[in-house]
Amino acid sequence: MGGMRFDVFTLFPETLRPYLEVSILKKAAERGLIEIALHNIRDWARDKHHTTDDLPYGGGGGMVMKPEPVFEAVESVLGSPPSCPVILLTPQGRVFTQRVAQELAQHEHLALLCGRYEGIDERVRRHLVTDEISIGDYVLTGGELPALVVIDAVSRLLPGVLGDPDGAYDDSHASGLLEYPHYTRPPEFRGWRVPEVLLSGNHAEIARWRREQSLLRTLERRPDLLKSAPLTEADLAFLRNAARERGLTLPPLPEPSHEEQHDE
Ligand code: SAM
DSSP states (O other): OOOEEEEEEESOGGGTHHHHTSHHHHHHHHTTSEEEEEEEGGGGOOSTTOOOEEOOTTOOSSOEEOHHHHHHHHHHHHTTTTSSOEEEEEEEEEEOOHHHHHHHTTOSEEEEEEOBTTOBOHHHHHHTOSEEEESSSSOOSBSHHHHHHHHHHHHTTSTTSSSSTTTTTSSTTTTSSOOOOOOOSOSEETTEEOOHHHHSOOHHHHHHHHHHHHHHHHHHHOHHHHTTSOOOHHHHHHHHHHHHHHTOOOOOOOOOOOOOOOOO
C-alpha cells in the first residue's frame, strides 16, 4: 500500500506549493508516505475565457464559483461518484480539531475542495461534497490555507512522518490536554534557568513534572478541555489542589480513568 493521497481542487494551486515543498511534508512526500496532487479547476472550464465564476442569482455583491468546472474537475480525477471523501473547506463546516484530524488520518485518500469569492454554487455542496470542514470561526479569502491546515495536521499523524514515533503523542490536544512547556540548551539564558527536574536525568520525576505542567496549563488556559480529558485519580487530586491554591473553579470532571500513563 502506498502513502495517503490528497487531491486538492483549487483556482490557485500555486498558493499551496511552497508550503508543501519544505521540511517534514516535503520529506514525507519524498518517502512516499503522502502524495499530494494539486488540480487547477480552471483547467476544466470549457468556454474560451476559462470562466470559473459568475454573478449570484438574486443579486448582491461578489462572485460565485460555477458548478460545471468543479464537477468536471473532481469527477475526471476521482470518477463518478468520487472514489474518496470530498471535503469542502467552508466556514459553515464542522470545526476542525485534533479529533477530526485523527478521524481523517484513517482514510487512504481524501479530496479537498477550496472555495474563493462568495463560495461555490450550492449544488456542488449538495451533490458532490461528502464532508464540510471549517478551520475556525472567521472568514478567509479562500479555502487554500484551510486545505493546507488539514493536510498538515493529518499528515503528521501518519506512521513514519514525524522522526520521533511518539512525537505526536504528547502534543496539545492529542491527549485531551495542552502540552507541557519545552526547554532546550543552554541551561541558563539571561539568568533564566531551565527547571532543575529536567536536568536531573530522573525519568519518572520528569514524566510526573510534565504531566502536572500539562494539567496546570490546561486548568489555567483551557479548563473546558478537562471535561473530556482522560484523567487518573492522581490527576484529579492534583487538579483539585491546584485549583484551590489558585482560587480557580474546576469544571465538572469525568470519572477517573485507569489507563496507564504514557511514560517518557
Ligand atoms: N460567503 C461565504 C460564507 O459566508 O459562508 C464565505 C466565502 S469565503 C470569503 C471564500 C472561501 O474561503 C470559502 O468558499 C471557503 O472555501 C474558504 N474559507 C473561508 N473561511 C474559511 C474557514 N474558516 N474554514 C474553511 N474554509 C474557509
